[in-house]
Amino acid sequence: MKDSSRRGFMGKAFGAVAGVGAVASLYAMKKTWDPLPSVKAAGFTTLDMTAYEGNVLVTEKWRGKPVFVLKQTPEMVEFAKKKNELNRLIKVGNDYYMIVLGLCTHLGCIPGYDAEKKSFLCACHGGTYDSTAMVTKAPPPRGLDIPPFKVDGMKVVLGEEGPEYKKLLQEGVTLPV
Amino acid sequence: MRELKILAVVVVFTLITYYLVEPFAHGQMHKHTEFNNFNYNGKSDIEEVEHKIAVAKAANEPTEELEKKLEEKKQFWADVEKIAQLQGDVAAGEGTYAMCQGCHFEGATNMGGVTPPSLEHAGSLYDKKYLIALVKNPAMAMNVDHKFKDPAMHPMGAIMGMVTSDQDIANVVAYLKAKKAGEVTSKEAFVEACGRCHADRYMKWTQVGFRPAAKEDIKTGKDINMLKFEQKVAEEQKAVAEYMGKLPPDLSIIIRARSEHFLKTFVEDPQSQLGGTAMPRTGLSKEGYEKVEEFLADSGDAKRHERAELGPKVLIYLLIFAIFAYLWKKEVWRDLH
Amino acid sequence: MAHFTKATSLHDWLNQRLAVDTLRRVLAKEYWIPKDINFLWAMGMVLAITFGLLLVSGIFLLMYYQPNVNLAFDSVNYTIMKEVEFGWLWRHIHGVAASVVFLIIYIHMFTGIYYGSYKKGRELIWISGMLLFVTFSAEAFSGYMLPWGQMSYWAGMVITNLFSLGDLHMNGLVEWIRGDYVPGQAFLNRFFMLHVLLLPLVIMALIGLHFGTLRIPHVNNQEGEEIDFEEEAAKYKAGKKAESKVIAFANDFLAKDMFVVSVFLIFFFYLVFYHYDFAMDPVNFDPADPLKTPAHIYPEWYFLWSYEILRPFSTNVGLVAFGFAQVIFFLLPFLDKSPNAKPAHKRGLFKVWFWVMLVDMIILTAMGKLPPEGIFSTIGLYAALTFIGLWIILPIITKMEKEV
Numbered sequence: 001m002k003d004s005s006r007r008g009f010m011g012k013a014f015g016a017v018a019g020v021g022a023v024a025s026l027y028a029m030k031k032t033w034d035p036l037p038s039v040k041a042a043g044f045t046t047l048d049m050t051a052y053e054g055n056v057l058v059t060e061k062w063r064g065k066p067v068f069v070l071k072q073t074p075e076m077v078e079f080a081k082k083k084n085e086l087n088r089l090i091k092v093g094n095d096y097y098m099i100v101l102g103l104c105t106h107l108g109c110i111p112g113y114d115a116e117k118k119s120f121l122c123a124c125h126g127g128t129y130d131s132t133a134m135v136t137k138a139p140p141p142r143g144l145d146i147p148p149f150k151v152d153g154m155k156v157v158l159g160e161e162g163p164e165y166k167k168l169l170q171e172g173v174t175l176p177v
Numbered sequence: 178m179r180e181l182k183i184l185a186v187v188v189v190f191t192l193i194t195y196y197l198v199e200p201f202a203h204g205q206m207h208k209h210t211e212f213n214n215f216n217y218n219g220k221s222d223i224e225e226v227e228h229k230i231a232v233a234k235a236a237n238e239p240t241e242e243l244e245k246k247l248e249e250k251k252q253f254w255a256d257v258e259k260i261a262q263l264q265g266d267v268a269a270g271e272g273t274y275a276m277c278q279g280c281h282f283e284g285a286t287n288m289g290g291v292t293p294p295s296l297e298h299a300g301s302l303y304d305k306k307y308l309i310a311l312v313k314n315p316a317m318a319m320n321v322d323h324k325f326k327d328p329a330m331h332p333m334g335a336i337m338g339m340v341t342s343d344q345d346i347a348n349v350v351a352y353l354k355a356k357k358a359g360e361v362t363s364k365e366a367f368v369e370a371c372g373r374c375h376a377d378r379y380m381k382w383t384q385v386g387f388r389p390a391a392k393e394d395i396k397t398g399k400d401i402n403m404l405k406f407e408q409k410v411a412e413e414q415k416a417v418a419e420y421m422g423k424l425p426p427d428l429s430i431i432i433r434a435r436s437e438h439f440l441k442t443f444v445e446d447p448q449s450q451l452g453g454t455a456m457p458r459t460g461l462s463k464e465g466y467e468k469v470e471e472f473l474a475d476s477g478d479a480k481r482h483e484r485a486e487l488g489p490k491v492l493i494y495l496l497i498f499a500i501f502a503y504l505w506k507k508e509v510w511r512d513l514h
Numbered sequence: 515m516a517h518f519t520k521a522t523s524l525h526d527w528l529n530q531r532l533a534v535d536t537l538r539r540v541l542a543k544e545y546w547i548p549k550d551i552n553f554l555w556a557m558g559m560v561l562a563i564t565f566g567l568l569l570v571s572g573i574f575l576l577m578y579y580q581p582n583v584n585l586a587f588d589s590v591n592y593t594i595m596k597e598v599e600f601g602w603l604w605r606h607i608h609g610v611a612a613s614v615v616f617l618i619i620y621i622h623m624f625t626g627i628y629y630g631s632y633k634k635g636r637e638l639i640w641i642s643g644m645l646l647f648v649t650f651s652a653e654a655f656s657g658y659m660l661p662w663g664q665m666s667y668w669a670g671m672v673i674t675n676l677f678s679l680g681d682l683h684m685n686g687l688v689e690w691i692r693g694d695y696v697p698g699q700a701f702l703n704r705f706f707m708l709h710v711l712l713l714p715l716v717i718m719a720l721i722g723l724h725f726g727t728l729r730i731p732h733v734n735n736q737e738g739e740e741i742d743f744e745e746e747a748a749k750y751k752a753g754k755k756a757e758s759k760v761i762a763f764a765n766d767f768l769a770k771d772m773f774v775v776s777v778f779l780i781f782f783f784y785l786v787f788y789h790y791d792f793a794m795d796p797v798n799f800d801p802a803d804p805l806k807t808p809a810h811i812y813p814e815w816y817f818l819w820s821y822e823i824l825r826p827f828s829t830n831v832g833l834v835a836f837g838f839a840q841v842i843f844f845l846l847p848f849l850d851k852s853p854n855a856k857p858a859h860k861r862g863l864f865k866v867w868f869w870v871m872l873v874d875m876i877i878l879t880a881m882g883k884l885p886p887e888g889i890f891s892t893i894g895l896y897a898a899l900t901f902i903g904l905w906i907i908l909p910i911i912t913k914m915e916k917e918v
Binding site for chain 3: 030033034035036039043063064065066103109110159
Binding site: 183187194195197198199201202205206378379429430433434477478480484485487488495498499506508509512514 | 777780783883
């Protein structure tokens with residue numbers, strides 16, 4: 001009797017040791033599925049906001065998508081205030097910036113910027129946007145989307161969700177992308 | 178018989194499901210566009226503006242500008258109709274055609290976003306009324322007038338100041354129809370009508386010509402001529418993309434990506450299927466379109482003839498297979514009943 | 515050690531080492547199937563043949579396919595479709611079979627539901643079958659990614675996004691599944707691995723299990739009659755074949771199966787040659803473009819009913835309803851409280867339940883494809899509610915059922 005119960009115990013003990021090994025290898029398998037460091041690094045784009053000039057559109061790249069950065073001149077800020085669109089702009093230091101995904105919300109074409117008229121025109125279907133990237137002429141259903149961002153001093157990190165971005169989401173100023 | 182009744186139930190439910198997810202759903206998703214049989218009389222252009230007016234009225238928006246546009250279009254296509262009735266003089270048209278050759282010649286370069294196409298087969302590829310409309314007012318004929326405040330700003334707009342009288346238009350079109358209407362291959366049709374904006378990588382076509390065979394230098398492994406060619410392609414593509422808003426799609430496999438109906442109605446009037454598109458109407462005639470379609474099918478559905486040939490053979494074999502299966506079943510089940 | 519004698523023939527040689535006679539007897543000659551069946555009982559064989567077609571065509575596609583985001587599209591549409599001899603045929607067979615296999619699975623499932631073939635000892639047949647359904651769904655989805663067309667990309671985007679689980683914002687989980695923030699190289703590679711190795715292995719193991727679960731309870735019959743298989747088998751072996759209620763798997767059952775298979779193959783190859791668009795969506799002949807969302811994104815037809823259960827609700831409720839739809843069919847043997855393992859037409863209210871469920875799932879399927887606007891989204895909502903309601907009342911109406 002004693003022998004057989006001991007045999008039963010060792011069987012279970014062996015099972016437990018094998019189980020530990022199995023769980024440990026599951027951990028390795030899980031980690032193998034994780035995004036690679038190079039992929040992760042490419043997922044965040046850091047913008048140095050001091051490098052931009054007023055009313056000059058710069059196209060950056062984030063996760064393979066174009067991101068428009070447009071530093072606002074004082075007149076443009078006035079315009080945004082008048083149109084009640086100041087909340088679409090991101091304040092870094094004392095300046096306001098428009099930072100949006102450069103993809104038309106209609107069918108995803110890349111709109112062009114006319115610095116003279118201070119407006120975007122999508123050549124595909126004729127949609128237009130103003131200098132805060134709010135839609136001014138259909139067919140696009142809404143203004144250009146704002147990518148997740150975090151303000152960090154004079155820098156903006158795209159891909160991280162800072163408190164300012166979360167607030168925009170909550171207020172429905174932009175949709176999650 | 179019970180089994181047949183059960184089969185009928187299975188078949189009916191399957192067909193209902195099929196009908197709902199395929200013909201019915203696609204009918205709902207894609208608006209129906211009428212096909213005008215490559216007859217260019219401005220009907221769809223006028224209807225398009227009328228529709229816009231109706232939409233604007235429903236939204237209580239001003240319609241004056243649209244009304245003006247409507248009148249303009251009606252007048253334009255009525256004029257085209259009138260010119261089409263004139264007797265064109267081929268010999269006089271040849272003189273006018275010399276002006277066309279100022280831009281349209283073999284080896285022409287990009288002008289204002291697009292390289293003027295060769296007109297070598299224009300008479301066979303394009304419809305007569307369309308050609309008349311094109312010479313009269315390119316932006317209007319191509320139905321891209323919404324892109325230009327002044328139609329003369331169109332890359333081909335200069336023609337409006339060069340060929341002005343109705344008779345001149347009739348003459349030059351008569352010339353094209355008489356002297357530039359030779360036999361045309363599917364390749365030539367695609368290159369002349371589509372190939373200035375669209376690449377087709379499965380047929381090795383780029384916006385500036387067919388891609389040459391690679392020939393690497395044995396010592397460096399590099400192909401300098403190919404690199405030069407690529408640069409030329411990149412420059413041309415940039416010019417086209419800037420003019421059109423984006424690079425027009427590669428047409429390698431468009432024949433499988435769009436329905437037959439979509440393709441022909443789109444070519445007939447791009448605006449009808451994709452409102453506001455930068456794609457101009459090319460004015461292909463029925464024969465011209467068939468040639469282009471053949472090229473696209475050779476590109477994207479090359480094995481269609483093989484498929485059509487093999488299909489009946491396989492089905493006949495399976496019919497024989499089924500007969501033998503049935504006879505075997507009968508034999509096996511003879512003593513089971 | 516076993517005793518071996520000098521073999522008198524190749525058959526005898528094999529028999530001594532592999533017991534081929536015993537195998538043949540147990541697996542074919544004396545594997546008993548009820549005689550009172552109709553062609554719907556051949557769907558298992560039709561599925562096995564279709565899986566075979568998928569496996570063989572898949573092997574040849576695998577010889578030329580390139581799991582690379584820059585090469586995948588052209589390796590399929592240029593290399594396989596234009597260059598490889600009969601490459602187009604393998605691809606059409608693979609694409610059409612992937613769609614048709616679901617039609618047969620659904621027929622097979624509804625046959626099981628109609629005839630009560632998940633009750634009284636047959637629960638595991640049902641459950642292993644449902645596991646096969648789920649694995650086939652994963653196999654179909656992962657395969658749909660591989661040509662890297664517009665629909666591959668965007669369906670991949672939309673479906674993997676579901677794993678963020680609404681307001682739980684499990685973006686980490688979505689990125690873990692994708693191996694990237696958006697579908698990209700890592701995503702394509704891992705779905706390629708799943709499609710050509712892991713999932714087929716699981717499917718083959720599950721097919722073995724599914725066959726195994728049939729062995730003891732035996733296949734059901736048209737009237738739900740409880741057959742004494744030993745007694746009936748004895749009659750059959752005694753030569754009273756016409757009198758016996760059972761037939762042998764081979765060649766009796768097999769001969770009938772093969773006739774049904776032959777009719778199915780005519781239908782199947784008609785689709786392969788003349789009517790393939792329903793299974794090879796034109797939208798997927800546009801190369802994947804992360805910058806351009808197609809006007810309509812919809813899954814393949816066989817996922818539409820569960821997709822539609824997700825759609826009419828707000829994000830979180832929709833996900834719960836979707837999760838419900840995925841697991842609820844597994845519980846069928848336990849939610850059906852009736853003592854009867856009989857066909858639906860003998861079971862009173864259950865008969866109504868069956869046909870309403872079938873029609874409701876067809877409505878869900880249709881609405882799942884249509885744009886979610888106006889009347890369609892209203893119909894979709896009611897159909898989804900009906901689906902959930904049907905499962906809630908199932909235990910009640912089956913409990914009320916009288917024994918027949």
